[in-house]
Amino acid sequence: MRLQAGRLQQTIASCIEKTGTALHTGKTTTVKIWPEFAGAGRYFDFNSNSIRASIDFATKVSPLCTTLCKDGRSVRTVEHLLSALEATGVDNCRIEIDCSDDDEDDCCAEVPIFDGSAREWVEAIEQVGLTVTTDRSGNNCEQLAPFLNEPVHVWMNDSFIAAFPSPEVHISYGIDFRLVPAIGCQWFSSIPLNDSFYAKEIAPSRTFCIYEEVEQMRKAGLIKGGSAENAIVCSATRGWLNPPLNFPDEPCRHKVLDLIGDLALFARSGSQGLPVAHIVVYKVQTPKDLETGGGGVVVAVAGCYGGFRLCGTGWGDGVDRGGVAFDIGGFTMAVYSCCGDRDEWRLWCCDGMMGWTGGVEP
Ligand SMILES: [Zn+2]
Numbered sequence: 001m002r003l004q005a006g007r008l009q010q011t012i013a014s015c016i017e018k019t020g021t022a023l024h025t026g027k028t029t030t031v032k033i034w035p036e037f038a039g040a041g042r043y044f045d046f047n048s049n050s051i052r053a054s055i056d057f058a059t060k061v062s063p064l065c066t067t068l069c070k071d072g073r074s075v076r077t078v079e080h081l082l083s084a085l086e087a088t089g090v091d092n093c094r095i096e097i098d099c100s101d102d103d104e105d106d107c108c109a110e111v112p113i114f115d116g117s118a119r120e121w122v123e124a125i126e127q128v129g130l131t132v133t134t135d136r137s138g139n140n141c142e143q144l145a146p147f148l149n150e151p152v153h154v155w156m157n158d159s160f161i162a163a164f165p166s167p168e169v170h171i172s173y174g175i176d177f178r179l180v181p182a183i184g185c186q187w188f189s190s191i192p193l194n195d196s197f198y199a200k201e202i203a204p205s206r207t208f209c210i211y212e213e214v215e216q217m218r219k220a221g222l223i224k225g226g227s228a229e230n231a232i233v234c235s236a237t238r239g240w241l242n243p244p245l246n247f248p249d250e251p252c253r254h255k256v257l258d259l260i261g262d263l264a265l266f267a268r269s270g271s272q273g274l275p276v277a278h279i280v281v282y283k284v285q286t287p288k289d290l291e292t293g294g295g296g297v298v299v300a301v302a303g304c305y306g307g308f309r310l311c312g313t314g315w316g317d318g319v320d321r322g323g324v325a326f327d328i329g330g331f332t333m334a335v336y337s338c339c340g341d342r343d344e345w346r347l348w349c350c351d352g353m354m355g356w357t358g359g360v361e362p
Pocket of ligand 1: 079080207254258
């Protein structure tokens with residue numbers, strides 16, 4: 001069990017190297033993951049530029065993936081890799097990204113998609129193994145985890161995200177694609193989440209897309225590297241186009257995978273990002289949402305590190321498409337919101353929204 005506070009900080013025992021195609025840019029990309037000292041946390045490194053895997057650098061507009069951006073350089077589609085690192089207990093590592101054909105656009109890197117799941121990352125981590133890491137002075141560092149003192153929730157119509165105090169990490173997720181009957185309504189609930197459950201039951205679940213939306217995404221310049229090899233594709237009228245599925249409820253499990261990857265962005269200095277809580281998420285995609293491509297929702301799970309208290313959930317005025325800002329002890333603010341055009345939850349950063357106040361005072 002690695003998803004609990006009370007252990008020492010870890011890193012990978014040796015370097016991981018993997019090459020694959022990036023989903024949105026279509027480029028061939030090599031990722032090398034290196035061991036790091038305790039306290040360094042997880043960070044991306046490309047073209048001599050380093051970006052911490054932190055909510056502070058998550059971009060607000062990032063269709064269909066989570067993007068980190070700093071000083072004009074960005075790394076896209078980080079969520080599946082970060083999900084695997086967070087869930088398996090790789091608290092500290094340097095993630096080096098190298099695009100082989102990066103001549104015209106070397107300010108944007110993207111993590112390869114592989115089969116659309118986190119399976120390859122988890123297998124690579126299992127292969128090299130984990131080791132306790134010390135800080136630069138040789139001291140062991142305790143791994144801290146965020147936790148909740150009281151339930152928090154945000155909802156709109158019948159969509160919500162809630163988190164309840166719990167001694168273990170537990171995630172329950174519901175989706176409802178009523179216009180795509182082969183997906184329909186699905187619920188997935190983890191047992192207390194540990195690394196072996198994650199590796200077997202969550203990591204192999206692949207990205208899914210709706211066939212009728214694919215053309216729209218291509219026109220928007222997205223999914224240049226998309227193919228039947230890196231996503232499961234479902235048609236509203238014809239059902240799954242490239243079966244078999246790895247699980248009957250694979251789409252819902254993939255949402256859990258993405259959620260863990262996004263919450264990993266709350267990790268600081270080798271601590272855990274995923275709150276120790278029972279997190280319950282439910283999003284209905286109504287026919288109206290599908291027609292208008294709109295309808296954003298939501299938010300907020302956050303906990304506290306040590307003595308910091310969660311201080312807010314609620315609706316953020318002026319946050320486009322709905323969303324909320326919350327403050328972890330003055331330490332960071334974040335918006336967790338639904339992208340709207342798909343049934344997709346994403347963390348957005350909150351630059352320029354610092355004036356929002358609401359929710360429970362610390
Ligand atoms: Zn995903």
